[in-house]
Amino acid sequence: MTAEGGAAQGEALNGGMVNAGAVFRRGSLVERPAPPTARALHSHLRALKEHGFDAAPTPVQLTTDGREQLTYIPGDVALPPFPRWVMTEAALSSVGSLLRRLHAASSAITVDTRAAWPQALADPEGGTMLCHNDVCPDNVVFRDGRATALIDFDQAAPGRPLWDVAMTARYWVPMLDPESAAALYPAAGLDVPKRLRLLADSYGLSPQQRAELPGVIEQATASCRAFVADRVADGDPVYTQVLSERGGWQRWDRVQEWLVAHREVFTTTLLD
Known part of the structure; x- marks a missing residue:
């Protein structure tokens, strides 16, 4: 996702369709709506790192308002029309x-x-x-x-x-x-x-x-x-x-x- 603008809740990250307008970056963290499988998925993401795959976000926590925080991965993400x-x-x-x-x-x-x-x-x-x-x-x-x-x-x-x-x-x-x-x-x-x-x-x-x-x-x-x-x-x-x-x-x-x-x-x- 790419960053756009600045808001009280952080930088809005553009990209994707399901969570459009609901994903924000706050420094080294990304906050977004948590999927229904968040707990199991977070466990899997942590296990990936334990098995040598470090190319995915690391879960930080689930918030009380139904969102999740993960580490932000810097780099370029292509959006349509794709360059x-x-x-x-x-x-x-x-x-x-x-x-x-x-x-x-x-x-x-x-x-x-x-x-x-x-x-x-x-x-x-x-x-x-x-x-x-x-x-x-x-x-x-x-x-x-x-x-x-x-x-x-x-x-x-x-x-x-x-x-x-x-x-x-x-x-x-x-x-x-x-x-x-x-x-x-x-x-x-x-x-x-x-x-x-x-x-x-x-x-x-x-x-x-x-x-x-x-x-x-x-x-x-x-x-x-x-x-x-x-x-x-x-x-x-x-x-x-x-x-x-x-x-x-x-x-x-x-x-x-x-x-x-x-x-x-x-x-x-x-x-x-």
Whole structure:
């Protein structure tokens, strides 16, 4: 997130849609609405550090008014329309490597099965590892053109590592038809199959995972569409406005049709 202005409660941090206008920086701390799973999530974030992953915020405390305080991670966070520097191959590779580091630590941590982890963007097949589920440019901190930290774990839930890779690919490759991509990613002419292969290589996917990835990306896209549909049905003004500005449901139809039409190309490039 980026800082804007100064207020009594601190600097407002722009970025994200769910907590828009409700996240503030106060010196070395960030204060934001606490997710329902905050206690379990804070425990997980602390465990990540114990297992060598220092690229996530450290929980400080929960406040009595339903907010959480975490350490602020300095760096650059890209907001839409995404700048060219965030779409370089070096940036993409660093995101894949960072995600692999997260999963290496997460796989060693026992998931709290008592927590009501959010299901909207969760892997429908479930899993034994806590996935981030929302590694979009808004939630990755960069320094010197490379991804150095992940923020906003609000959508974290148990799932397969491949599901997290698929969700990440949606945003970072990006897995969008050219018309949809042009609205968010000004770096024209992105080679989608090549970039998907680059993400798979930097993460270190196995041949079996590479073969499965295009289909899982289609699943993840359907889950994201359902997530937006639920928000719009609930009257969320932010999601309703964004849906209208980005082509409505026709855009989602176009993206899903494009993914299916190019599935073979993606699979061939991943396995070549």
